[in-house]
Amino acid sequence: MADGIRISFSDVAKRYDLRVVFRSVSGEAVPGEVLVITGPNGSGKSTLLSILCGLLRPTRGEVTYQRDGRIVERDAWRHYLGVVAPAMAVYEELDAMENLRFFARVRGMGPFEERCRECLDLVGLDPGRRTLVRGYSTGMAQRLKIAQAVLHDPPLLLLDEPGSNLDPAGKDWLEDYVGGLRAAGKTVVLATNDRREMEWGASHVALAG
Amino acid sequence: MWRWLAEAMAVTAKDLRTEFRTRVAINSLGLFALTVLAAVSYTVGPYRIAAEDRPFLLAVLLWIVIFFAALAGLDRSFVKEEESHTAPLLRLAASPSAVWFGKLVFNLLVIYMLMAILVPLYCILMGYTILMVWEFVLILALGGYALAVITTIVAAIIARALTRGALFSVLSLPLLLPLMIFLIQGTAGVAEGSPEIVSSTVRAVLSMGGIMTIVSAALFPVVWSD
Numbered sequence: 001m002a003d004g005i006r007i008s009f010s011d012v013a014k015r016y017d018l019r020v021v022f023r024s025v026s027g028e029a030v031p032g033e034v035l036v037i038t039g040p041n042g043s044g045k046s047t048l049l050s051i052l053c054g055l056l057r058p059t060r061g062e063v064t065y066q067r068d069g070r071i072v073e074r075d076a077w078r079h080y081l082g083v084v085a086p087a088m089a090v091y092e093e094l095d096a097m098e099n100l101r102f103f104a105r106v107r108g109m110g111p112f113e114e115r116c117r118e119c120l121d122l123v124g125l126d127p128g129r130r131t132l133v134r135g136y137s138t139g140m141a142q143r144l145k146i147a148q149a150v151l152h153d154p155p156l157l158l159l160d161e162p163g164s165n166l167d168p169a170g171k172d173w174l175e176d177y178v179g180g181l182r183a184a185g186k187t188v189v190l191a192t193n194d195r196r197e198m199e200w201g202a203s204h205v206a207l208a209g
Numbered sequence: 210m211w212r213w214l215a216e217a218m219a220v221t222a223k224d225l226r227t228e229f230r231t232r233v234a235i236n237s238l239g240l241f242a243l244t245v246l247a248a249v250s251y252t253v254g255p256y257r258i259a260a261e262d263r264p265f266l267l268a269v270l271l272w273i274v275i276f277f278a279a280l281a282g283l284d285r286s287f288v289k290e291e292e293s294h295t296a297p298l299l300r301l302a303a304s305p306s307a308v309w310f311g312k313l314v315f316n317l318l319v320i321y322m323l324m325a326i327l328v329p330l331y332c333i334l335m336g337y338t339i340l341m342v343w344e345f346v347l348i349l350a351l352g353g354y355a356l357a358v359i360t361t362i363v364a365a366i367i368a369r370a371l372t373r374g375a376l377f378s379v380l381s382l383p384l385l386l387p388l389m390i391f392l393i394q395g396t397a398g399v400a401e402g403s404p405e406i407v408s409s410t411v412r413a414v415l416s417m418g419g420i421m422t423i424v425s426a427a428l429f430p431v432v433w434s435d
Contacts, residue, residue, distance in 0.1 A: 055297055078301045089294040093227040105219035106303035108212045132230070148298065 004031025005067055005080050005156040005187050007052060012061030014047050021047050024061070027205040029187050031155070034178065034201030037191040043207035045191035046085060049160050052189060053083050065156075079107075082149030085160035089145075092134035096125050096144050099133065100151055107152050119147040124173065138165040146174070156187045163197055175200065213307055220303060220311025224286055225318065233289070234319060237282030242327050245274045246334065255336030264400035267337045268393045274331070276356065276389055278323060283360040284377040286312045287368035296368075305430040309361070313425075316364075317357040324349055340402035348399060348410060352392040355418035359384045362425040365432045388417055 008028040014021040021044040029035035037045050050056040052063055054077045065072035065080065072080065090099045097116055104112035117127040123143040133141060142165045149157060159178075163171045178200050181188055192198060228234055249270055258266050290296040299308060328349060331337060339345045360381060367376040395410025 050297075053301060055300060081301070083298070083301060085297070087294055088297040090298065091223065091227060091295055092293065093230045094223070098226070102219055102223045103298070103302050106216045106299070106307065108216055 004185050005065055005072070006030050007063070007065055007156060007187060007189065009048075009052060009063045010061055012048070012051060012058045012063065014044060014051065014056070015059045022207055025205060025207065026061075027203070029156075029189050029203070031185045031187050032182055033203060034182055034188040034190055035203045035205065036198050036201040037189065037205045037207065038193060038198060039207030040193070045193075045207060046087060046160050048207065049083070049085060049158050049189065049191050053081055053158050054078065067155075080154055081156040081158060082152065082154040083158045083160075084142075084145050084149045084162045085158070086164065087160075090133055090141070090148055093132060095130050095132055096120055096147070097127055099144060100147060103148050103151055109152055112151075115151065119151050120144075122150070122177075123147045124170070139167055139170060142166055143170065155185075156189075157181060158189045158191075160191045161194070161197075162190070163192070163194055171196070213304065216303055216307035217310040217314065220299075220308055221314040221318070224312065224315040227289075228285075228315075228319075234282040234285040235322075237285070238278045238319065238323050239326075241281040242274055242278035242323060245277070246327065246331060249274070250331075250334035253335070255334070263337070265393070265397040267335055268396035268400060270335070271328070271331055271337070271396060272352075272389050272393050274327065275320075275324065275352075276385055278327070279320060279356055279360055280378050280381055283316050283319065283357075284364040284367060286315055286361070287364040291368045300433065305433045306426065308433060309365070309426065309429040312365070313357055313361045316361050317354060320353040320357050321350075324353055337400065339400050341399040341404070341407060344404075344407045344411075345396065345399040348392060348395045348407070348414070351411060351414040351418060352388070352395075355388050355414055355421060356385070358418055358421040358425055359388070362421070362428060362432070365429060369432075384421075388414065391417070 006028070010026045012025045013023050025048060027035060027037075037048060039045050047056065051058050054074055065077055067080070091102070094102065097120065100116035100119060101112065104116060109115070120127040123146050125140065125143055125147065133144060136144070142162075146162065163174050166174060175196070178188060178190070188201070190197060190201060198204070253270070290299060332339065363377060363381045363384065367380060370376050391410050391413045395407055395414070398406030398410060
């Protein structure tokens with residue numbers, strides 16, 4: 001999928017009953033750029049990412065995906081994005097390859113066996129390892145979540161604290177990888193409080209606490 | 210169409226694989242069914258019901274065991290996705306209709322597995338004689354399908370609720386009660402050898418299963434998405 005996705009959101013607000021998560025947030029991420037979303041704990045970074053990927057509807061405001069200048073329908077967003085987030089888990093009762101095979105099948109990917117192995121190699125997991133994910137360390141599970149997100153080579157990646165639980169070598173790899181994604185013209189939205197990760201992108205959206 | 214079917218079957222295969230590794234739903238259904246069956250066969254047994262009452266009363270007991278066993282475990286396919294936080298990635302990866310159909314097939318297979326073990330055991334232990342065996346199998350198959358359709362959509366609805374434990378039975382029972390009445394009448398009909406009752410039951414259960422399939426297919430994308 002070579003064509004990039006431009007994602008823009010304007011005047012987005014989210015409220016649960018009486019609790020206001022954020023009032024009015026706007027921003028835009030374009031192909032070849034990393035948009036960094038920052039803010040203290042509870043400021044709504046993860047909620048905003050859930051809205052941007054279509055899992056939540058905003059109370060107010062609008063999110064738009066554009067591909068080649070054309071608006072992408074909300075129902076089709078999922079075809080163009082990969083997401084890594086703490087609140088989104090892979091299946092603990094499956095091993096890494098079984099997880100990726102499952103996601104490849106439900107995404108309707110063609111021959112996927114080689115691609116699954118590539119993705120596990122990419123994140124430093126052994127494709128031949130049959131250990132179920134429930135036996136993984138949190139860092140290994142995070143690596144598998146990253147492999148799942150990039151499996152279908154999406155033009156848009158939404159990353160919520162992607163470096164959490166990774167060891168220093170893993171964080172170095174992730175920094176290089178995100179740099180590679182940017183160079184390849186992918187659109188990346190990154191929600192983080194990590195000072196090092198904040199420097200990966202030039203555009204920032206700061207959420208108030 | 211084939212691609213959609215392959216996606217749905219991937220959901221079914223994943224659910225079967227994870228279920229056989231954890232056995233949460235199968236244990237819930239199986240243990241409930243076998244415990245009730247043991248209790249019923251021990252307390253009522255094959256000879257404590259008058260011969261003329263046997264076709265109807267044994268049909269009542271059979272469907273009570275099947276329905277309540279189903280209520281004990283068939284919500285797991287959706288509840289587990291929410292509890293283990295795998296639902297968001299599934300929402301992003303798979304089309305809603307493929308998820309619905311995949312989960313429906315999974316629930317259907319679990320019900321049929323339960324019936325395959327429970328019904329012969331019940332008939333042997335309770336001495337339940339069926340005069341129209343193939344019609345009995347048809348009623349079981351249709352009843353199992355309608356039961357799977359109803360429990361699948363109710364499970365999807367309650368999976369996102371906070372008080373999901375009690376809600377599944379509360380929401381399912383009003384939908385399942387008419388089905389249960391039809392199936393009891395039909396089962397009594399096959400035990401007595403009454404073709405008229407059997408054909409009216411088949412029509413009623415087919416209609417109910419068909420209507421619930423259409424309603425569920427239309428409702429599920431709304432329930433599944435926020």
